[in-house]
Amino acid sequence: MNDQVLSVILTIITASTPLLLAAIGELVVERSGVLNLGVEGMMAVGAVSGFGAALMTGNPYAGVLAALVAGALLSLLFGFLTLTMVANQVATGLALTLLGLGVSGLMGEAFVGQPGVHLERLSIPGLSGIPFIGPILFGQDFLVYLSLVIVAAVSYMLFRTRTGLVIRAVGDSHQSAHALGYSVVGVRYLCVMFGGACSGLAGGYLSLAYTPQWVENMTAGRGWIALALVVFSSWLPWRIVVGAYLFGAITVMGFSLQAYGIGIPSQLLSALPYVVTVMVLVLISRNRALMRANTPACLGQPFVPDR
Amino acid sequence: MRLVLEKRAGASGRMAILSPLIAIALTLITGGIIFALRGLNPFSALYVFFAEPLTTSWSVEQLIVKATPLAMIGAGLAVSYMANVWNIGAEGQLTAGAILGSAVPVFFPEFQSPLTLVLMLALGIAGGMAWASIPAFLKNRFGANEILTSLMLVYLIQLMLDWLVRGPWRDPKGYNFPKTIAFTDWQLLPQFQVLPPSIGPIYINLGAIFAVAAAVALAFMMGRTLKGYELRVQGIAPRAGRFSGFPREKTVWFCFLLSGGLAGLAGICEVMSTVGQLQPGISPGYGFTAIIVAFLGRLNPIGALVAAFALAISYLGGESAQVALGISDKTARVFQGILLFYILACDSLILHRLKFIGRRPRLAEAEA
Numbered sequence: 001m002n003d004q005v006l007s008v009i010l011t012i013i014t015a016s017t018p019l020l021l022a023a024i025g026e027l028v029v030e031r032s033g034v035l036n037l038g039v040e041g042m043m044a045v046g047a048v049s050g051f052g053a054a055l056m057t058g059n060p061y062a063g064v065l066a067a068l069v070a071g072a073l074l075s076l077l078f079g080f081l082t083l084t085m086v087a088n089q090v091a092t093g094l095a096l097t098l099l100g101l102g103v104s105g106l107m108g109e110a111f112v113g114q115p116g117v118h119l120e121r122l123s124i125p126g127l128s129g130i131p132f133i134g135p136i137l138f139g140q141d142f143l144v145y146l147s148l149v150i151v152a153a154v155s156y157m158l159f160r161t162r163t164g165l166v167i168r169a170v171g172d173s174h175q176s177a178h179a180l181g182y183s184v185v186g187v188r189y190l191c192v193m194f195g196g197a198c199s200g201l202a203g204g205y206l207s208l209a210y211t212p213q214w215v216e217n218m219t220a221g222r223g224w225i226a227l228a229l230v231v232f233s234s235w236l237p238w239r240i241v242v243g244a245y246l247f248g249a250i251t252v253m254g255f256s257l258q259a260y261g262i263g264i265p266s267q268l269l270s271a272l273p274y275v276v277t278v279m280v281l282v283l284i285s286r287n288r289a290l291m292r293a294n295t296p297a298c299l300g301q302p303f304v305p306d307r
Numbered sequence: 308m309r310l311v312l313e314k315r316a317g318a319s320g321r322m323a324i325l326s327p328l329i330a331i332a333l334t335l336i337t338g339g340i341i342f343a344l345r346g347l348n349p350f351s352a353l354y355v356f357f358a359e360p361l362t363t364s365w366s367v368e369q370l371i372v373k374a375t376p377l378a379m380i381g382a383g384l385a386v387s388y389m390a391n392v393w394n395i396g397a398e399g400q401l402t403a404g405a406i407l408g409s410a411v412p413v414f415f416p417e418f419q420s421p422l423t424l425v426l427m428l429a430l431g432i433a434g435g436m437a438w439a440s441i442p443a444f445l446k447n448r449f450g451a452n453e454i455l456t457s458l459m460l461v462y463l464i465q466l467m468l469d470w471l472v473r474g475p476w477r478d479p480k481g482y483n484f485p486k487t488i489a490f491t492d493w494q495l496l497p498q499f500q501v502l503p504p505s506i507g508p509i510y511i512n513l514g515a516i517f518a519v520a521a522a523v524a525l526a527f528m529m530g531r532t533l534k535g536y537e538l539r540v541q542g543i544a545p546r547a548g549r550f551s552g553f554p555r556e557k558t559v560w561f562c563f564l565l566s567g568g569l570a571g572l573a574g575i576c577e578v579m580s581t582v583g584q585l586q587p588g589i590s591p592g593y594g595f596t597a598i599i600v601a602f603l604g605r606l607n608p609i610g611a612l613v614a615a616f617a618l619a620i621s622y623l624g625g626e627s628a629q630v631a632l633g634i635s636d637k638t639a640r641v642f643q644g645i646l647l648f649y650i651l652a653c654d655s656l657i658l659h660r661l662k663f664i665g666r667r668p669r670l671a672e673a674e675a
């Protein structure tokens with residue numbers, strides 16, 4: 001029984017980490033006033049790049065690096081269009097998703113059916129061996145710890161440092177930030193690239209740790225769920241952890257119930273995360289005061305400095 | 308030297324017409340480079356991909372078949388996006404329409420009369436509208452972001468379709484394939500023979516006529532009626548729309564029901580023509596490609612009709628390039644994505660112009 005609970009908890013952590021990584025990256029992007037709907041596309045390209053690089057080098061860490069770089073590069077394309085060319089952010093984000101899914105399908109054709117390289121879990125002598133809590137606290141792969149470190153760092157950075165203040169100023173009133181002499185477009189470029197790198201990592205986690213293989217469309221809407229998580233968190237970093245683990249738990253619950261063969265159609269269980277996403281969006285959005293207080297005021301608005 | 312954008316005094320009429328053409332030209336150039344990198348002759352590859360679909364009567368027929376759902380959905384989305392209502396779940400509304408319309412032959416396989424056809428089409432539209440009404444309701448009642456809800460509903464309805472055709476709606480004589488019974492006679496769209504000059508007789512089905520009618524009707528609405536004016540004002544100047552007292556909630560309902568209904572019609576038309584029964588994978592992503600169609604048509608319903616042909620060529624070209632050149636049919640999706648990027652970049656040149664500026668002279672240098 002203990003073993004079963006342990007394995008469920010471990011699966012929940014692996015299912016939650018990609019959502020957490022993608023959502024914390026997007027949170028920073030949105031805090032700077034940019035809405036990048038291309039998370040799903042960046043995740044897909046991150047997943048295929050990470051898988052490919054790990055397969056070719058035999059080193060999962062090379063895969064992680066490739067996923068991160070691929071996500072950041074793709075987000076640069078989004079940045080060029082929305083920040084330099086001032087294109088519509090919603091449309092460009094959709095374009096990024098469509099392109100990312102297409103490119104990943106094409107890149108991944110050679111990888112279909114190939115056994116992947118698994119990102120191994122840490123094992124700290126003595127600590128990881130402690131029954132039950134050992135594997136949970138000390139036996140994860142490094143990206144699980146990294147994701148939580150990123151959340152802590154983002155939280156500290158946004159609310160305790162000058163950099164964070166500038167990012168929030170750019171997101172809440174780009175005109176004022178510009179008038180004070182900050183480079184609105186420059187700050188947004190950096191935030192967009194951070195978000196891209198996080199999305200890429202999230203994709204890489206899927207193809208290196210969650211299910212070490214490449215399947216087309218393996219992101220399965222996780223990029224969109226991450227976007228919903230940012231709304232759920234009302235743009236506060238630590239709430240992303242709660243949201244991501246809640247969704248991870250729901251996904252795993254679906255799988256476990258399927259495994260027990262209860263007479264519920266498998267499609268209904270697969271649908272759970274999507275249903276919950278809609279419900280969560282409704283619950284959080286109906287609190288209009290909270291939404292108004294926390295939504296970055298310039299979210300999605302184009303900025304062309306006066307010259 | 309830096310590249311910056313500068314606002315134009317007004318929208319450039321010339322760029323408004325040129326921007327989709329420039330975007331297509333840039334996509335072709337990029338495509339040629341991609342082919343060359345893969346060791347193919349870029350010119351013959353581009354010919355196979357983009358020109359060959361126009362040469363035989365069979366392929367022109369296929370082109371119209373593929374353009375029909377794209378034009379139908381694209382016209383509805385163009386109106387929605389023009390009014391700043393972001394329905395991106397057309398793929399789901401297409402599936403919902405296909406499911407509800409197919410209920411007629413599944414439950415009453417013997418029911419064969421012209422009424423069957425009308426009923427199936429009506430239920431198709433109703434199914435698309437019903438599925439689109441969920442994000443519209445959640446947006447108006449709770450302020451839930453329609454982009455995310457409409458997209459989540461795509462995954463939901465696709466799982467529901469999967470469950471239906473594997474479970475209760477499966478053809479009992481279908482050797483366990485996940486399909487409903489094959490539709491016959493009045494459960495299928497009638498076809499017409501048309502005789503364009505030079506390429507010989509081709510068959511088109513009723514869906515193509517619906518697509519043209521929808522584009523013309525919506526273009527009239529947008530350009531010549533108060534409703535169209537209302538929608539355009541809300542899209543271009545939301546604040547002005549609010550001050551004019553145009554009801555935002557009604558607009559959200561209108562746009563979702565319109566674009567959802569058209570997507571549902573496209574779905575049931577697909578099932579009643581090309582596919583001929585309900586099964587998973589009734590659409591190769593028409594609902595998502597129609598987003599590109601709407602933008603390539605500059606958010607104009609007639610423009611979407613023209614753009615639908617451009618995107619239909621990429622679908623067909625992808626298939627023929629796979630056969631003739633041995634390259635993946637997934638190339639088509641990459642081209643479609645690249646095309647949308649170029650359109651969006653070119654569109655911002657309508658309101659802005661690109662300018663190279665040198666290093667700004669320092670104050671001291673300027674004074675000296």
